[in-house]
Amino acid sequence: MNTTVYDKPKGIVSIGPGMRSGRIYDEIMDDGIVVTAGRISSVGAAGFIAGGGISYHWPSHGWGCDNVINFEMILANGTIVNANEQQNRDLWVAQRGSSGNFGLITRYDMRAIPYANPKVPLIWAGAIEYDWSAKEEFVNRWVAFTKRHALDMNSSSMLQFQYDTTSDKWQLATILSNTANMANATTLQPMISMDKQLGNGLRSDTMGNFTREFFTDANDKYHIWFTSTYTVDPNFILYTQEQHQLLVQQLRAALPPGTHFTSLTTHHAITPTAVSHSKGTNVLGLETRVANDTVGHLFLIWVQLETAHHEAIALPIVQAWHKILEHEGSARNINWNWAYLNYAHGLQDPVSMYGEENVRKLRKASNKYDPQGVFQRLRGSGFKIPVK
Ligand SMILES: Cc1cc2nc3c(=O)[nH]c(=O)nc-3n(C[C@H](O)[C@H](O)[C@H](O)COP(=O)(O)OP(=O)(O)OC[C@H]3O[C@@H](n4cnc5c(N)ncnc54)[C@H](O)[C@@H]3O)c2cc1C
Known part of the structure; x- marks a missing residue:
């Protein structure tokens, strides 16, 4: 195993x-x-x-x-x-x-x-941290990068905003990568060349080392994750951060004084190129959403706390806060009503958002391979196929 x-x-x-x-x-x-x-x-x-x-x-x-x-x-x-x-x-x-x-x-x-060169099994990647004041410019550059997805299928960038009670600081960072091990790829230049950098860890290294660099030892912590997806829009990303500040204020007010927590949002681009590789052989239901070269913005809020008691206090606050974002996304007509299963909270229902046809396929396969519904009824963890 x-x-x-x-x-x-x-x-x-x-x-x-x-x-x-x-x-x-x-x-x-x-x-x-x-x-x-x-x-x-x-x-x-x-x-x-x-x-x-x-x-x-x-x-x-x-x-x-x-x-x-x-x-x-x-x-x-x-x-x-x-x-x-x-x-x-x-x-x-x-x-x-x-x-x-x-x-x-x-x-x-x-x-x-x-690997691009199998004798040199490395990729080029790393994090850049920017001064918080760079966020508008960075978000605009990031969105422009996501729209050039078809030009460079080896490069990617994840955007993240983080608040930590210990430092009482907000951080803006991106993790960039080029899997062809090309340093400073042209498509990534707008982000690499940006001023106001506080740290830059870009380099060639092994995949294993990068996975360890970004590892956070959080197994003994309590996590609240909610996710949603929108058509990429710089104004909406900045809106999520105005709201993020309010969320932190609400959590500070609700949790006992001195409670330590971190609140992180990550932002990925769901690009038509990334979606195209499945050729209709997965059930995620994204093909229609990326039609007409539409790029998606996969949003995740991740609040990390020290105790189950703190998690119980924070959960309804984070859930209600995330609903506000979803409503705002709907009001702006950019909400995809799609949640990435691996980022979803147990209170979300990602499989139901895969689209009617995919849900039908899932029900049919479940009836055929698990006619007694053992994995629907007896399995304790994970997301189920929605019932009719
Ligand atoms: C620190 C951190 C970083 C992450 N980074 C990423 C990332 O870069 N990209 C990304 O896409 N996701 C990422 N995730 C999310 C991750 O994909 C999910 O948490 C995923 O569920 C992890 O799988 P697991 O096997 O570790 O978890 P588990 O809790 O063991 O499994 C999750 C679910 O998968 C199913 N499952 C597990 N094993 C089997 C099996 N053998 N057969 C059938 N079903 C099974 C079950 O339904 C189970 O409930 C990250 C999560 C964390 C905590």
Whole structure:
């Protein structure tokens, strides 16, 4: 369950569900290949890939799940099946993006992606932190970058805003990457060349090292995540940050004095190029949303707290706050009404947002492969297929 095996002639990496992203990259690096796993070392391949999966190779290879050639699974009746383009194709498609709704995945056979230079298995990436006063200009440059997605499928940029009670400071940062290991790619220049930088960690390094650099040891903490998606719009991103300041004020007022917490928002671009790689073989339902070259803005709020008691106080506040953003997005006519499953809170219902046709496919596959609904009724964790 926790092995990574590379079949060179077939170009397939077989990954056990117990593997975590950092180790996967380390183990296959010397073969000159990479797979679409997580960007943080501790992220498990199993849930990450089954629920979608945003890797550094998202622009060039699509979602993590788009790169699964075969799932080996144990169904509720104990049968072991393979789901791929030739065998149980309906299950293969349904399993790409719907998480744990059909069975226990015991092996993920993934497409091996060669490094630009397999003898130098590195990518070029790193974080840049900017002075808070740069945020308007940065957001405008970032949005312009997202719209040039078709020009450079190797580069990506995630934008993040963070508040921490310990420093009582707001931080603006981006994590940039170029998976072809090209330093200072032209498309990233507007962000790299921007003034007001407080720190710049850009360099060539191994995927494993980057996943460890961005790792935050947060297993003993309490996390509240909510996510939503909008058509990319600089004014709306800046609006989320005006609101973010209000959220922090509300949390400070509600939590006992001296409580430590951090509040982070991340912003990714869902580009038509990234979506195009699935060729209709996942159930995420994004094809129509990116029609006419529309770029999406995947929003995540992540509040991290020290105790379950603090989480209980903060949860209704963060949930209500996130609803305000969604309403504002709807009022501006940019709300996609789509939530990324791997970023969603248990109170959200991401699968229902995959679109009627995909939900129908999921119900059909569930009736066929799990007729007694074991994974709908008895499974304690994860998001279910909406009932009719
Ligand atoms: C610090 C951090 C960084 C992250 N970074 C990223 C990122 O860069 N990109 C991104 O896309 N996401 C990211 N995520 C979100 C991540 O993808 C999800 O948290 C995902 O659920 C992690 O999977 P897991 O296997 O570790 O978790 P688990 O809690 O073990 O699994 C989550 C769900 O997946 C399903 N599942 C797990 N194993 C199996 C299996 N063997 N068979 C069938 N179903 C299964 C189940 O429904 C389960 O409830 C990050 C999360 C954290 C905490």
